[in-house]
Every structure is written in C-alpha cells, then in structure tokens.
Amino acid sequence: MNIVLLSGGSGKRLWPLSNEVRSKQFIKIFKKKGAAPEDGVSYESMVQRVYRQIRSVDPEADVTVATSKSQVSAIYNQLGTDVGISVEPCRRDTFPAIALATAYLHEIKELSADDAVVVCPVDPYVDADYFHCVRDLYEAARRGDSNLVLMGIEPTFPSTKYGYIKPFKHPDGSTGYTFTEKPAREKAREYIAAGAYWNGGVFAYRLSYVLRKSRELLGTDSYQVLLQNYAGLQKISFDYAVVEKEPGIEVLPYHGTWKDLGTWSTFTEAMEEPVIGRGILGEGCERVHIVNELNLPILVMGLKDAVVAASHDGILISGMDESARIKPYVEAINQQIMFAEKSWGSYQVMDADKGSMVVLVTINPGHHMSYHSHARRDEIWTILRGSGSTIVDGMEQPIKPGDVVTMAAGCRHTAVAGKNGLQLIEVQLGDEIDSADKQKYEL
C-alpha cells in the first residue's frame, strides 16, 4: 500500500522533550522489542514505532512523510533515507499538505492517478491492528466505490476534544455522515449513543480524487507549482475543505487502542516502565514518571501523580493535572536549542557564552555533515572518538582521536565518519555566532 504520514508541528506541551526542532513524535520512549541484550535497553520514538508497525502489516508499504523542512533531518536520522519525504516549504494546515503530498506521489514517485493512498497522522499510539484497518482503507479506496474512505474510531468516552463522524440514513436507505468538531460533553454522549465514531484523521482516496480537488480549490495539481506558491495557499484543513463537503464517503471502524499522546498525562500512560534514563523513585513516590535524557542522576522522593522530564533544553517537574497547562510558561522560556538530531548524527551544545560556543558533534557511521563554511566564526575540532576524515578547502585528511583541525572563517569543511562513527568537540569562536551563518557547498 501507499501511505502518507502527516508529521505535524512542534509541540510545547511535552517540553522539555519537544521543542521547535524536535516534535513529540521523535521522542524515544517506547522500549524496543527484540533488541539484542548486549545492546542494553533501547527505545524507539513514536515515528519509529508507527513505521515499524506499518512494515509489520505490509513489508512492501511505500511510506512518504509529509512534513516541514525542520523535521527532515530527524526523519532521516530515525527512519533512514529510504523513506520518501514531501517537504512543505512552510506550514499551511492539512489540505495544502495533502494536496502537495499527493502531487509528490503522482509526479515524483510516479504513482498512477488510479492508484490509492492512505493519509494518516504520524503520532497515533495504537496496536498493529490499526494498520490492518489502514490497509483495509487503502484496498477500499483502490476499489473506488466511494471517493473517500475514512477510519472511524470507536469512542471509549464522551471526549470533548475530538471530532465525531455521525452516520445518518438518506431517504434512499444509504448511509451518509455528518461531522462535528469538539462537541460539548452532553452532545458527545448523544452522538456515541447514536453510533458515532471519533474522526481519527485517516483518509484513503485515489490520487485522481485529490488531484481534482487541488485543481478545483488551488487552481493547479502540479507539484512544482504547488511547491512554489505554497506560502500563498490558504490555511485550511482537509476535513473542512474536502471531507465535510463530500457526499461519497465510506467509513471503516477501528475498535482497538487509540491514544493521542499529546499531553504529559497520556504520554506517561504509554510508558511501559515509570523511569526512562537515570532516575530513582525514592520513599513516598506514587504514580511518578521520570524521563531523563541528561547524563545526571535524578532522585525523586515524596511526590505523587507527577512527571519529571529532563533534557538539554530544561527540566520539568509537574503535578499531572497541572502538566496540561505548561504551554504559556514554556513560551516564556527563552532557551537556545541545546540538542538537535541531524540526518547524519546529532549535536549538543555543552557551553555557550558571548564570543564562543562548545558543541559535542556525533556523526553516525558512514555519514558526514554538509560541506559548508561560516563567514563570521572560526572553528576548531578536537577528535574524541572513532575515526574518519575531514575535508577542508578541498583537501581530505584521515583523522583519529587527539587530532586537531582548525578552520578559519570562510574555510569550507566537513567531517566524514568511518565505520565506527565519529565524535568530536567543536569550539566556535566569533563575535556573532549564529546558526544562520552557514553556506553549504556541493562536495
């Protein structure tokens, strides 16, 4: 099957584990099954879990992630470079994103307009059964009995936060659907009694259908034209622009586990063990979760119903009830990004001051950073671990621990990791150290 995963924006609600460059779907909290014991415990992220679940249902699944530029590095880092990525030049809600991804599949991946695709969020916390249902949606869309096939999630409580899909009978006896976003509790109860589903945001269709909608609503179905004019497109959801106006809809029900891990409360519920990373739950702790990405021990005593989360961006300690309301506090924190996953590895800021910055750079085996220069800073690398080579102003040199490479402003440079990867300390020096001061070159 063809599947498009919508990888949404940054989240402040799971701060400090999510930030502008790391959305919640990239946080590694799920214990990896079947990891070799000698590797120790290892964890996978939401996006890795979903990707693995898709492959378990359909090993041949063709997966494309629709996302913004800022997530591309993390996706390649976590899923490898086989995955397709439809890059949105900026954020324009789900209709433009799905239109762009559909054009990408048709023109870049060269899928036939008669072929079908399922679009689903990248971050549902679900059983593998969910993806069996996703495959059924795909098959139904390919048969083409309806223009759109949706997943209806069986509600487990009268949520006021989700959208509802309510069936009704047309005079001819056929079934139609109406859509309501976030009803009041009492309305939600009524809907559930009447057989309504939650709208899980999973849509299947033949490419031709959304290409037609793109021509009708955006004036074009050309990938290049959409890409170029993307910033000018109206922000509008696929539900509002398409789904709610479409009479030819089929709904397939899903009965299994489905959770939106968007808050600390639901996120910690999905943790198999109360502590990830270095953490000790001492005397008097009840229902406390620790997620610690720092290499420091955390000792918690006498807390109840609380979450402790620590990353290079900050430390959160919150009662579970209050944790849903951290957003305004987090928005007021002005913290530079201290850690980022790149397609080739990661960087972590160790020290930052006026005129200097110290970064621990990790390059994955066989990978290399971009070939680049900086106009307003010098850099000095000291190799810590592993081996590989550097290319500085076109000249390649092998490197090993203890080697020092100095790069004056303007000098082009990259580091390439050998088969065991590479770690180095980068000292940046300059009056204006700015991540935007970077010019990339072809190698």
Add this chain to the structure above:
Amino acid sequence: MNIVLLSGGSGKRLWPLSNEVRSKQFIKIFKKKGAAPEDGVSYESMVQRVYRQIRSVDPEADVTVATSKSQVSAIYNQLGTDVGISVEPCRRDTFPAIALATAYLHEIKELSADDAVVVCPVDPYVDADYFHCVRDLYEAARRGDSNLVLMGIEPTFPSTKYGYIKPFKHPDGSTGYTFTEKPAREKAREYIAAGAYWNGGVFAYRLSYVLRKSRELLGTDSYQVLLQNYAGLQKISFDYAVVEKEPGIEVLPYHGTWKDLGTWSTFTEAMEEPVIGRGILGEGCERVHIVNELNLPILVMGLKDAVVAASHDGILISGMDESARIKPYVEAINQQIMFAEKSWGSYQVMDADKGSMVVLVTINPGHHMSYHSHARRDEIWTILRGSGSTIVDGMEQPIKPGDVVTMAAGCRHTAVAGKNGLQLIEVQLGDEIDSADKQKYEL
C-alpha cells in the same frame, strides 16, 4: 581576636549541592549584600558569610580554618589566601583537630601560649550578634578566670538532636555544669525549664590550656609530631575528651538566631527568596524552593512543600518531609564528581566516556593551576575566553582565544590567567583516565 573555624566533613544530606569535595558550607545560597548592581545578583556561601560576619565584628580578627586537605582549594577559592589553614591529614574528630590547630597557632603563627583563641563551627546560620558573643568568649578566655569558656545557646524548642549544658549549684554556691547529648523530648523539656542551654560547640581558651591537654592525652604538643602521627590518634570529640571533665568552666549565653542548616528543610528556610538560579514556580506551587546551579531552566508546577536542587552531580526533587532521608539513596548513586572548586578557579566535566573526558577549566584572574604532568593521558587545550600564558616543558607562550595547546603524556604543563581570567576546553585522551594520575612540580 584569634578564631579557629572547624570546617567539617562532606555532607550527603544536601545532595546534589554537597558531595565528597564540596561540603555544605561552600554552597552559595545567601544573597550578597551591597554587590554592585551591574554585577547582577550574586551569592555567598556559609563560610563566606561567617567570615564576613567575623570581620564586621572585628576587622583585625586572625582567622584560621581547621579542615581536611580536600577542602583547602575551596577555602582559598572562597576566602582568598590570607586565611590560615590548619590541615588535618585525615579526619580524627574534634579533639585531635583542635589540638593540631592550637599547636599550629602556637608554632606556625607564633601566638603566645598566654594568648587566647575561640574555636567555633564554620557553618552556624546566625546574626552578627553571635560574633559579638564569640568576641566576649575570647575576652573572657584571655582574662583567664576559667580554663574554658563556652557559648550557651538559648533553646527555642526541646530539640532531641543537640547537646545540652545544664547549670547546677556547687555546695559553695558557685555554678557548675553538666553535659547531656541528645536527650529524649521529655528530658529536653525538663532541662530547658531548669535553665539549660544548647551546646553550640563554641569553646574559648588560652593556648596553654589545650597545649597541656595535648601533652596529657596525646603525649605531645608539638605541631610536627601531631601532624606526623595524626592518623594514629584516637577519634575523640573535644566535648568528651576535655569539656565534660573540666571543672573550671564559664558559660556565656547567646540569645539570637542560631540554625544548623544541615538538612534541606532548614537550608531552604534560610533562603531569602524561593528561587536561586534559573527556575520558574508555575501554577499550583506552594512552599517550593529551587536551587539550580545548571544553566538550564527548571519549570515546577503543582508541587507543595518541596525542594528542587540541581547541580552537575544530579537533580533532587523531594517533598520537604522526605528530604531528611535522602542519605541512603544518595550513597547508592555512583556518580563521578562533575564539578570542583580549586584554589585557582574551577573545573567542570562536560563529557566523560571510555578513553576520553572533556572538561571546562576556569582560571581566576592572576591565578594558575599547578605545574604538573600525567603519565597515562594526552591533553589538548583550546582557549575559549580571556588571555594569559602556558608553560609547557619549561617554555612559556602567550595564549589567546582560538589557540590550541597539545600536551603528550609525560609533558609538564600549566596555564596562567591574565588579569581577565582564562577559560579553556581540556580534552583528555587515554585508556586510563584517572584523577590520581598527576605528578606535581615546582615552577
């Protein structure tokens, strides 16, 4: 006056701010009065506060700190190098410590045996009034009416943790004293009703008195002999060995504030503001204190009666009641020391792995580290900030930001800070990186 401050051992009860190399008296939590506004808020430690209070009462006070080798660097760093230090080769309780310090004053500082000294703990949280009382003790000891003059602290509650000094009448009408350690609550009440004091561990005497006790109990009053035989001396407290057996005692009362900041509960009570360092008390916080030495924001929500403390050694989050019982948990944490104050500045471990360690080294203006070498590791310095010089195998070179200095194993080296101080990144590389692998040389 002459004053000896007894600077006691390491504390795990205020972890993570105290550790094996940093006792609680070196933690900076008291807002400095009269700091220039352009310097921002700055804080002083217990030992700095006490030292300042002594100087405010007697600008000419001759202060000696009696302590172990491991605290010497921190004391010089925090008090400057004018302070006298009587270094105990190992810990042997207060009688050997006071005997050694007294011999030090007599032989090294050349005080007359008729001169007096007051010994007091380095870490009482008190008003300046306390040191007026200390001075009165000194004057009384110098007059020599009694062999020993003690401070009696007026009890504020029937504590079961302190020692009590109880007055009684001799048949001749004169006053004598008896001593009881840690009585039960009911006994404590009785003592207080009978006019007893807490024993604050403050003793004043003429040097000749303790020199005589040293000869009687330790067989010598020679500084060098005590120093050489120190490890063989019996562990015994001054109270037990001397005070409780001495009939000629005078007690001067002290009525002001007196707190032992030995637990998180009393420690946070002494904080003038609930947050030191980067910390935000969000919705639902009541009676929460944050002490944050990390350069990371801490956001706390929905906690009551709790302390949050973060340092390079770890992070503690504890209910106030439970915080008195952290010791066994902390003892189980096996964390290498990540931060240490040295006489010349500080070092902070940024990254440690098999075969390599990265350290941020800060050298105070005009100071330098010891001239030394390592047998089993190479080191590479990259200068970050400031200026000064390096001396490597006898050769001096000026240094500035961006300079790199490489030192192979065996090579002798030091760095000297200029008038603006110096910061550098030190990369250590070797199969056996060990703090004991260090040979010092004269410059």
